Amino acid sequence: QVQLVESGGGSVQAGGSLRLSCVASVGSGNNYSSYCMGWFRQAPGKEREGVAAASLSGALIDYADSVKTRFSISRDNAKRTLYLQMNNLKPEDTAIYYCAAWSLNCFSFQDGRIGGQNYWGQGTQVTVSA
Secondary structure, three states: EEEEEEEEEEEEEEEOOEEEEEEEEEEEOOOOHOOEEEEEEEEEOOOOOOOOOOEOOOOOOEOOOOOOOOEEEEEEOOOOOEEEOOOOOOOOHHEEEEEEEEEEOOOOOOOOOOOEEEEOOEEEEEEEOO
């Protein structure tokens, strides 16, 4: 069992920055570094989409095209924490952002679906005003 808690959301003006964090609690028999980690978002009236993903060690990362030059994902396995640095935010980035952990196919995530055992946080709201 993996429990995920996100923080760092808020309201900013376009062009601003936010840093999201996701801290994991891992049950006995589980290892945080055994899971792919990533960020997803869902805007009102839209499907959930994948934003960014990191491999087990964090050495490999991938992004949705819409955020590739503006967002940066990283993970600290010693702290069991995942980060998303979001720069040059745009109104279209407004959404609830979710942290997720999953056990299969780290880089099959962009459609918002992930494989194997998967766990989700409760989400944190990001609102970007024009």
